[in-house]
Amino acid sequence: MDDELLTSLPEVSSVTRSKSQVTVVGKGNVVYAVISVLARNQIVANELRLEQASLDDAFVALTGSKPAN
Numbered sequence: 001m002d003d004e005l006l007t008s009l010p011e012v013s014s015v016t017r018s019k020s021q022v023t024v025v026g027k028g029n030v031v032y033a034v035i036s037v038l039a040r041n042q043i044v045a046n047e048l049r050l051e052q053a054s055l056d057d058a059f060v061a062l063t064g065s066k067p068a069n
Helices: 030-040 055-063
Strands: 012-018 021-026
Touching (some): 012 030, 021 030
Antiparallel strands (some): 012 021
16 A cells, blocks of 8 residues: 555544554544545555544643653
């Protein structure tokens, strides 16, 4: 699969590969957008896993430091 199929989507902010695994990071309806591209191009994913960022992840992304406990 050409990464450009995914990186061209406005919902996708990054695409990385590690061997046979493709990781897509995005926002909004990114899941629907990615699945739609896969279906249109007759690409079958062996496995899909969804992860949502936690509030701690958002804090670190915004401030650059971990919250105090």
